[in-house]
Every structure is written in structure tokens, then in C-alpha cells.
Amino acid sequence: MRISTAYQFDTYANNVRLSELKYFDAQNAVMTGRRINKISDDPFGTSVSLNMRSFKAAANQYKANLTIGKGVLSYSESALDEMTTAMRSAYSVAIQAGTDTMDQAARDALASQIDSLQKQLLELANTRGPSGQYIFAGQANDNKPFTVTATPGNNPLTLTSGMYLNYNGDDLDVTVESGPGQTLAVNVKAQNLIKDAYAALDQLKVDLQGGNVSAISGVDIEKVKNAMNAIVKERGNVGTKLHSVATLTDHYTRRIDDLTKTISDVEEVDLSEAIMNYKLAYNAYNAALSVASQGYQLSLLDFIQ
Amino acid sequence: MPSPFMGIDIASRALRAFQYSLDVTGNNISNVNTKGYSRQTADLAQTEPTIFYSGQRISLGSGVTVATVYRARDMFLQSRRLDAQAEQGRLDTLVTNLGQVDSTLLEPSENGIGNALTSFFDAWSSLASNPNESASRSQVQMAGQTLANRVRDTYGRLQTLKTQFRSEIETTFDNIDQLTGKIADFNAQIRAAQAGGVTPNDLLDQRDLALQELSKLVNVSTHQFSDGSIAVYTGQVMLVDSGGAIPIPRSYDAAAQTVSNGQFTYRIREGKLAGLFQTVSAIASYQSQLDALANNLRTQVNTLHQTGVNKLSPPTTGLNFFNDSVPQNGAIDFDLAPEVKANPDAIAAGTTGKAGDGGLALILSQLRDTQIASLGNKTFNAYYTEFAANVGSVVDGYKTALSAKTAVLSQIDAQIQSISGVSLDDEMGNMLRFQRSYQAAAKMLNIFDQVTGDLISMVR
Numbered sequence: 222m223r224i225s226t227a228y229q230f231d232t233y234a235n236n237v238r239l240s241e242l243k244y245f246d247a248q249n250a251v252m253t254g255r256r257i258n259k260i261s262d263d264p265f266g267t268s269v270s271l272n273m274r275s276f277k278a279a280a281n282q283y284k285a286n287l288t289i290g291k292g293v294l295s296y297s298e299s300a301l302d303e304m305t306t307a308m309r310s311a312y313s314v315a316i317q318a319g320t321d322t323m324d325q326a327a328r329d330a331l332a333s334q335i336d337s338l339q340k341q342l343l344e345l346a347n348t349r350g351p352s353g354q355y356i357f358a359g360q361a362n363d364n365k366p367f368t369v370t371a372t373p374g375n376n377p378l379t380l381t382s383g384m385y386l387n388y389n390g391d392d393l394d395v396t397v398e399s400g401p402g403q404t405l406a407v408n409v410k411a412q413n414l415i416k417d418a419y420a421a422l423d424q425l426k427v428d429l430q431g432g433n434v435s436a437i438s439g440v441d442i443e444k445v446k447n448a449m450n451a452i453v454k455e456r457g458n459v460g461t462k463l464h465s466v467a468t469l470t471d472h473y474t475r476r477i478d479d480l481t482k483t484i485s486d487v488e489e490v491d492l493s494e495a496i497m498n499y500k501l502a503y504n505a506y507n508a509a510l511s512v513a514s515q516g517y518q519l520s521l522l523d524f525i526q
Numbered sequence: 527m528p529s530p531f532m533g534i535d536i537a538s539r540a541l542r543a544f545q546y547s548l549d550v551t552g553n554n555i556s557n558v559n560t561k562g563y564s565r566q567t568a569d570l571a572q573t574e575p576t577i578f579y580s581g582q583r584i585s586l587g588s589g590v591t592v593a594t595v596y597r598a599r600d601m602f603l604q605s606r607r608l609d610a611q612a613e614q615g616r617l618d619t620l621v622t623n624l625g626q627v628d629s630t631l632l633e634p635s636e637n638g639i640g641n642a643l644t645s646f647f648d649a650w651s652s653l654a655s656n657p658n659e660s661a662s663r664s665q666v667q668m669a670g671q672t673l674a675n676r677v678r679d680t681y682g683r684l685q686t687l688k689t690q691f692r693s694e695i696e697t698t699f700d701n702i703d704q705l706t707g708k709i710a711d712f713n714a715q716i717r718a719a720q721a722g723g724v725t726p727n728d729l730l731d732q733r734d735l736a737l738q739e740l741s742k743l744v745n746v747s748t749h750q751f752s753d754g755s756i757a758v759y760t761g762q763v764m765l766v767d768s769g770g771a772i773p774i775p776r777s778y779d780a781a782a783q784t785v786s787n788g789q790f791t792y793r794i795r796e797g798k799l800a801g802l803f804q805t806v807s808a809i810a811s812y813q814s815q816l817d818a819l820a821n822n823l824r825t826q827v828n829t830l831h832q833t834g835v836n837k838l839s840p841p842t843t844g845l846n847f848f849n850d851s852v853p854q855n856g857a858i859d860f861d862l863a864p865e866v867k868a869n870p871d872a873i874a875a876g877t878t879g880k881a882g883d884g885g886l887a888l889i890l891s892q893l894r895d896t897q898i899a900s901l902g903n904k905t906f907n908a909y910y911t912e913f914a915a916n917v918g919s920v921v922d923g924y925k926t927a928l929s930a931k932t933a934v935l936s937q938i939d940a941q942i943q944s945i946s947g948v949s950l951d952d953e954m955g956n957m958l959r960f961q962r963s964y965q966a967a968a969k970m971l972n973i974f975d976q977v978t979g980d981l982i983s984m985v986r
Contacts, residue, residue, distance in 0.1 A: 225565070225947020226558050228940065235936075260918025261628045261925065268915035270634040275644040275907045279894070282648035286655035354658035354882055362658060363881030395882045397655035401895050404888065488634060521954040 233513040240502070240509040247495070247502035256490045263487075270487045277480040283400055284473040290397040290407040291466045292351040294459055297409050300348040300356070301456040304418065307338045307345070308449035311422055314338075315445050318429055319438035332429035339422045343367055346415040357411035358390030366390035367415055378416045380423040388412050399469055407462065409455055418448040530981060532576065533974035536589035540967035543570055543590045547960045550595055554948045555957075562735030564946040565598045566727060597727045598946050603938060604734060605748070610935045611738060612745035612796035617928040619801025623691060624921045627809060630683040633914050639680060639819075640914065642673040643907055647894035653875050654887035663837070663870040666887075667862070670847065673823075674860045681816045681857035688809045695802045698743055699776050702799070705740040706758060706771040709733055713755035713766065720754040740765075744774075745796035763792045780806040808920065815913050817856030822898050823906065824848045824860075827890065834874025834886040841879050845872055 250256065260267045314331050317323070323331075346367040350356040358366035366389050368374060374387030394406035421444040428436045529535075550568040557563040571593035575585040632638045649669035653662040712733035719726040737758070740746055744760040751757070751768060758766040763785070765772055775787035780803040784791045794800045824846075831847040846863040865872040876883025894905060901909040 222940075223944045223947070223949060223952070225943045226950040228943035228947050229949075257634060259625070259628045259921075260631060260633050260914055261625065261921035262918075264915045264918035264922050267634050267918055268911050271640045271911040271914060272907075274634065274640065275911075278641070278644040278648055279651075282651045286651060289652075289656045289659075350658070352656060352659040358882070360876070360878065360880040360882035391880070393880075393883075396884065396888070398651045398888055398891055402892060408882075521951040525954060525958065 229516070233516055237506075237509050237513050240506040244499075244502040244506040247499040250490045250495045251492070251499050254489050254492070254495075257488050266487045270484055273480050273484045273487070277477055277484065279401070280473045280476050280480065283398065284470055284477070286397040287399055287405075287466050287470045287473070289351070290399070290405055291463065291470070293354075293356055293395070293407045294463050294466065296348060296350045297356050297407075298456060298459045298463065300345045301409070301452055301459060304342060304345050304452050305449060305456060307341050308418060308422075308445060308452060311335055311338050311425065312442070312445050312449055315425055315437055315442045318425075319434065319442055325432050328429045328432055332426050335422055335426040335429060339419060339426065342415070342419055342422065343369060346411065346419075355390065357409060357415065359408060359410065359412075360393040360395055361389065361391045362395065364389045366412075367419075369419075376412070378420060380420055381427045382423050384423075386416055386419050386423075388416070399466075405462070405466070405469075409459060411455070414448075414451055414455055417444075418452060421445045421448045530978065532586075532588070534971060534978065536587075537967050537971035537974055539573060539589035539591060541964060541971065543568075543592050544960045544964040544967060546592045548957065548964065551953050551956045551960060555950065555953050558948045558950060558953075562731050562738065563948070564727070564731055564734075565948045567596050567598065569593045569596050594725065595727065597725070597730060599730075599734075600942065600945050603942050603945070607935070607938045607942060608737065608741040608746055608748075609796075610931065610938055611741045614928065614931045614935050615742040615798045616796045616801040616804070617924050617931055619798045620804055620924045621921060621928050623687075623801070623805040624808060624917070624924065626687055627684065627805075627812065628917055628921050630680060630687070631914055631917060633918075637676075638914070639673070639676045640907065640910055642669070642676045643910060644894075645669045646673045647891055650887050650893075651891035653873070654884035654891050657875040657884035657887060658881055660870070663873050663875070666873050667866060667870040670862050670866070674848065674862055677816060677820050677823075677857050678860045681813055681820075681860075684809050684813050684816070685858075688806055688813075691802055691805050691809070695778065695780075695799065695806070696776075698799050698802060699774055702740065702743050702765070702774050703771065705736050705743070706765045706774075708736045709740070709756070709758060709766050710771040712736065713768070713770075716754040741797065743798045744794055744800070760797075761792050761795065762790075778803065780804075781810065783807075812913070812917060813857070817858075818901060819906070819910060819913075820857040820860040821854040822901055824850050824854060825900075826893055826896075826898060828863075830886060830890055830893070831874055834877050835879035836874040837871040837881075838869065842872075843874070845874070847873070 257263050257266055257270065314334060318328055318331050346357055347365050348356055350362075354362040355364070355366050356362070358364065368387045368389065369380075370385050370387060371383075373379075373385045374389070376388040377385040378387075380386055390412065392410055392412060394410075395408040396404035396406050399405040421441065425437065425441045425445060428434075428441055547568040547570065550566050554565055569592065570590050573588045573591045576588050577583055577585050633640060635641070646666075646669045649662075649666040653666050656662045712729050716726055716729050716733065719729065733756070737746065737748065737756075740758070746765070747759050749757040749759075753768075755768055756766070757764065757768065760774070763774065765774060775785045775792070777788070778785045779791075782791075782793070783795070783800055783803045784793050786792070794803060827848055828846045828850055832844050834845075835841045835843045836845060845865050847866055849859070849861050849863045861867070863872075875887040876885045878885075894907060897903045897905055898909070904912065
């Protein structure tokens with residue numbers, strides 16, 4: 222086959238250009254660390270990467286939701302904790318007053334102690350969460366859920382003292398989205414819990430004021446104890462939920478790590494491989510340049526005198 | 527008896543023939559870099575012998591002459607090149623143009639629609655999990671706005687590209703008409719030259735070059751007439767006939783890849799023009815996919831959102847989240863509903879209006895895993911991912927086809943160059959050959975001169 226001069230020179234130039242392009246691409250891969258810069262670089266990889274990115278973002282969001290849930294649960298836990306302490310104090314007051322050795326003045330003093338415990342309980346029942354919501358109000362959590370009034374309000378409970386304990390919340394779950402199609406209720410349905418505890422304290426207070434020792438020892442101690450145990454039990458439930466939140470959070474943390482690795486596997490170059498490729502491209506480019514420059518120089522003209 | 531001066535005649539013919547051959551070689555060397563130039567060779571032939579009688583009839587060779595200057599050209603390879611070039615032109619156009627479409631999607635990155643879609647559903651999930659937090663609502667508003675902006679911007683960028691490619695189609699029509707005009711001019715000149723008995727190598731080369739240029743724009747086929755002129759067709763459309771150039775019909779249908787003169791519709795299969803048609807129709811189809819995405823987002827999100835009660839004072843219900851109209855306008859005006867745009871409190875998290883009700887937001891968040899019937903039973907994310915991956919693999923496919931076609935073309939080029947290209951080494955060899963031949967002929971003339979001189983001095 223004849224090789225025409227123009228073809229020869231064009232071919233040199235083309236080959237040098239091609240190896241330069243490969244060299245440049247290899248350089249680029251090492252410098253940017255990215256394998257996919259446009260979809261067409263690897264359409265399948267892009268599709269994998271887009272899916273993984275969306276999974277990762279969702280996992281991140283579920284994890285963030287769990288953090289929100291953890292906030293509400295922690296607030297509930299510490300509120301229930303303090304309620305337990307208050308009930309325990311009331312319980313020891315009841316035990317103390319259950320013996321007949323006390324005079325009325327001492328019982329009145331105990332009654333006022335119970336009164337302040339009642340106020341504390343009410344305050345705890347109206348605890349606000351991380352976003353200012355009332356955590357014991359169900360979904361209707363922008364109104365103060367528990368109020369004590371002289372006239373009946375919403376869902377009233379008539380107390381021994383003749384006052385009313387009203388509940389303005391509802392019995393619905395407050396949930397966080399914890400996974401695809403999964404939710405986790407993070408609120409404590411506290412209406413009956415609080416009402417029982419408050420009513421028990423109220424009755425104890427009235428009996429103390431009335432010097433009704435037999436009722437205190439016969440009924441009130443038991444009621445206060447039951448109410449306290451109910452709170453302790455609920456606190457246990459919250460603890461279990463906090464544990465499962467922690468487990469799920471760990472799960473998502475691991476999943477996010479896995480996905481991050483997968484995404485980087487798909488989108489980014491393996492550096493050692495990229496450097497190898499770069500070296501190869503460098504050598505090929507070098508060789509092409511050297512061969513072409515020798516080819517350019519050779520001509521019959523040099524030998525004609 | 528031949529003339530005593532015959533030797534001088536022979537020598538002078540040889541000198542002239544070698545002089546011409548040297549000139550042809552010189553011309554070849556001069557045109558080594560000329561585009562479309564075909565190597566020429568001087569075809570040497572014996573001149574008519576002199577017949578004389580010397581006891582018997584003797585035929586005596588009378589020397590050499592240049593019969594023709596031959597143009598090294600393989601017509602079969604040329605026509606293969608036309609076809610290959612047209613296909614390469616189409617693929618090259620597609621790779622370049624759709625490559626630009628690929629870049630407008632900004633995938634895979636944090637800045638694409640894919641990321642915005644995920645963030646949008648994430649924001650709803652966040653609102654579902656924390657409906658009391660006002661920041662959650664702002665997050666939904668911002669994520670919705672970002673999603674709408676990205677869908678709209680991407681659509682707009684595609685629209686800009688489409689407009690640009692449409693005007694490139696017009697330019698290509700102009701270029702085709704210019705080239706066919708040129709070919710028709712060359713036809714006329716070649717016909718005139720051939721009628722005068724000359725083979726106009728330079729005009730033939732230039733006409734071939736124009737034809738090659740034309741084949742990059744559309745697929746062409748030719749028909750050679752005996753008077754030297756050619757007719758040029760693309761498919762069934764005649765572009766050049768013996769009467770001159772015929773402008774290409776300019777009304778076109780990019781999706782069907784056809785041009786029409788009002789009477790007939792012709793399909794354009796290859797070349798830059800076909801590539802542009804395919805680009806424009808691909809972009810139109812990408813746009814309609816974005817339209818489907820936008821409209822389904824509207825329908826799905828709005829239908830749910832309308833059932834919700836928002837946090838405005840007083841709370842309202844029945845509001846859209848995305849703006850909407852009947853019929854739906856697609857991606858071009860995709861945006862938040864004005865109420866939602868004005869105030870994040872117009873976003874409904876629940877259907878009861880209770881502050882802690884995130885039930886509706888939860889359903890909207892779960893929309894991410896819902897298969898949408900009018901998106902071919904795919905989730906929004908899956909639909910978009912498939913769309914984006916498809917854009918990429920189309921470009922990738924054309925790239926592969928282009929590099930195959932480029933390899934074919936360079937094969938053909940190599941063959942053509944092997945026949946028609948000028949090799950300086952060859953020409954230097956030829957030059958030395960003709961130089962030596964010329965020197966020999968000059969020496970021969972010298973000898974004949976002396977012989978003739980001797981003859982004349984004999985009679986003195």
C-alpha cells in the first residue's frame with residue numbers, strides 16, 4: 222500500500238492527538254478523583270449512583286427524624302422521672318400520716334406539702350418539648366393540656382376537693398417517620414396516668430386536712446402507690462422506645478456509611494488504578510511523540526545531494 | 527528513408543515529454559497539502575512510428591509523447607466515503623449536541639433534579655416527624671421551591687438548546703444549497719471543458735471536494751452523465767440535475783426526520799441534518815418527560831395537600847401546594863402555589879389542624895415510595911433516574927457508534943489516500959527519474975547534433 226505524505230503526517234498528528242487525549246483524561250481522573258462527570262461517562266453507574274444517593278438522603282432523613290423522636294422521648298423520660306420522685310415523696314408522706322401519732326397541725330403541714338407536690342405534678346404534666354409542644358397532649362399539643370379549674374372544662378375529672386382537672390389534649394399518637402412505611406409513636410398517652418396521680422394526691426390532701434387517718438392508711442396509700450407504679454411502668458416503656466431509637470439510629474448510621482462507600486465506589490476513581498492508568502498514558506504519549514518526531518524528519522530529501 | 531533529422535525530433539519530443547512529466551511531478555509536490563487534490567501522473571505513450579522501405583517495410587519508433595495527465599481516483603471508494611461520511615456526520619452531530627443535553631442535567635451531583643426530589647420528600651418526612659417546629663415548614667417550602675426551580679430551569683435549558691439547534695438546521699439548509707450551487711457551477715464548467723476535449727482534473731477534484739462536504743450534511747448519491755456532469759440526490763430528493771441546483775425543501779418534521787416540499791415528503795437518513803433532526807426530537811421527548819414529571823408531582827402532591835388544614839390564621843383547607851391549571855402546563859411554569867410561596871404556614875401537615883398532626887406530611891413523605899400509574903408504575907425517583915440514565919446511555923451509544931464509524935471512515939480514507947494521495951518520497955523518486963531521463967535526452971540531442979554536423983561537414 223502506498224503511504225501518501227499528507228496521510229502519513231495526518232496519521233502522526235492523529236495518533237499524537239489521541240494519546241494526548243488519553244493522557245489528559247488520565248490526568249483529569251487523578252486530579253479530580255471522579256470517574257463520572259457526565260451521565261454518559263457511565264449511564265449505568267449514574268443510575269446506580271442516583272438511586273444510592275436517594276437511599277442515602279432518605280436514610281439521613283430517617284436518622285434525623287429519629288433524633289427528633291429521641292428529643293421528645295428524652296423530655297418525656299425526665300418528666301416522668303421527676304413525676305416518680307414527686308409521687309415517691311407523696312407516698313412517704315402518706316405512710317408517715319397513716320400512723321395515728323400525729324397531731325392535726327403536723328397533718329396540715331403535710332397537706333400543704335402535698336399541695337406543692339400537686340402543683341409540681343401539674344407543671345410536669347404540662348412539660349414542653351424541644352419545639353415548644355406540650356409533650357403529654359397527644360396531637361393537640363399547642364394548648365396547655367392539663368388545667369385545674371373550679372368549673373368543669375374539657376374532659377373534666379371531678380376531684381375530691383371539688384375542683385376539676387381538665388384535659389385539653391387528645392389520645393392520638395405523635396409519630397416520627399422511622400423508615401419506609403414505618404412510623405414510631407414518640408409520645409406518652411398520659412391523660413389517665415396524670416389524672417389518676419393527681420386525683421390520688423388530691424384525695425390524700427383532703428384526707429390529711431380532714432384528719433381522716435383510716436382513709437389515708439386504708440385507701441390513699443394504695444392509690445398513691447398504684448399511681449406511682451403506673452408512672453414508673455410508663456417510664457420503662459419510654460426507656461424501651463429510646464433503646465429502639467438508638468438501635469435504629471445505629472442501623473442508619475451504618476447504612477449511610479455503606480451507601481457513602483458504594484457511591485464513592487461508583488462515582489470516584491480508584492486512585493492506585495488511576496495512577497497506573499496515568500503512568501501508562503504518559504508512556505504511550507511519550508512514545509507517540511518520539512516516534513512521530515522521528516517520522517516527521519525522515520525523508521528521501523535528506524539523501525538527495 | 528527517414529529524415530536525417532529524425533533523431534533530433536525524437537530527442538526533442540523526449541525532452542518535451544520529460545519536461546511535462548517533471549512539471550506534473552512539480553505540481554504534485556506543490557499540492558501535497560491541498561485538500562481534495564488527487565495525485566496526477568503524466569501518461570507517456572509512443573508516438574506514431576515512421577514507416578520506410580529498405581528492401582522491406584520497416585517501422586521505426588519515433589519517440590515519446592504525453593498522452594494524458596491521469597488523475598488517480600477510485601470512484602467506488604469515493605462513493606463509499608460519501609456514505610460513511612454522511613453516517614459519521616449524523617453521529618458526530620448527535621454526540622456533540624446530546625452531550626450538551628447530558629451536561630444540562632448536572633448529574634450525578636448535589637445540583638440535579640434527583641437530589642431535589644429526594645430532599646423534597648425528606649422535608650415532608652421531617653415535617654411529619656416534627657409538625658410543631660416552624661422550621662420544618664420552611665424546609666418543605668424551600669425544598670419544594672428548589673425542586674420546582676430545578677425542573678423548570680432544566681426544561682428552560684433544554685428549550686434554549688432546542689432553539690439553538692433549530693436555527694442550526696436553517697444554517698445547514700443554507701450550507702446545503704450553497705454546496706449544491708457550487709456543484710452545479712462545476713458541472714457547467716466541466717461540461718464545457720469536456721466538450722472542448724480537455725479533462726479538467728482541477729475542476730473534477732473541486733467538485734468531488736464539494737460533494738464530500740455535502741455528504742457531511744446529508745446522505746448523497748450521484749449519477750454520472752456522459753458529458754461529465756453529475757446529478758446529486760439525497761434519498762429521493764434531487765438536489766442537482768443537469769439543469770442546475772434545486773434548493774432543498776425547507777419545511778421539516780424533526781420527529782419523523784423528513785423534509786417536505788408541500789407535495790411530497792422525503793426522509794433524511796444521514797448527515798448533520800439528520801443528526802440535528804434527531805437531536806431536536808430527542809430534546810422534545812426529554813422535555814415531555816420533564817412535563818410528565820412536573821404534572822404528576824402537581825397532581826399527586828396537590829390532591830393530597832388539598833385535604834389538609836394549614837397553620838394560617840384562620841386555618842384554611844383545599845389549597846394547592848404546586849401551582850396548577852387546567853390543562854396542566856408541564857414543566858415550563860412549574861412553581862409553588864402563590865399561597866405556599868408567600869407563607870410557609872400555608873403548608874398543611876395534617877388533616878385535623880391539630881398542631882401535632884403530621885399525618886398528611888407522612889403520607890406525602892411516603893409518596894416517594896409510591897408507584898405512580900401515569901409514570902408507568904414507577905416512583906418519582908425511579909422515573910427520573912431512568913430518564914437521566916437514558917439520556918446518558920443514548921449519548922454513550924452514539925459515542926460507540928461514532929468511534930466505529932470513524933474507524934471505518936479512516937480505513938476508507940487510508941485506501942483513498944493510498945491511491946490519490948501525494949507521497950513526497952515517490953515524487954522525489956519520480957523527479958530524479960525524469961531529471962535523469964531529461965539529461966539523457968539532452969545528451970542524445972547533443973549526439974544527434976554532432977552526427978548531423980558530421981553529415982553536413984561531409985558535403986563541404
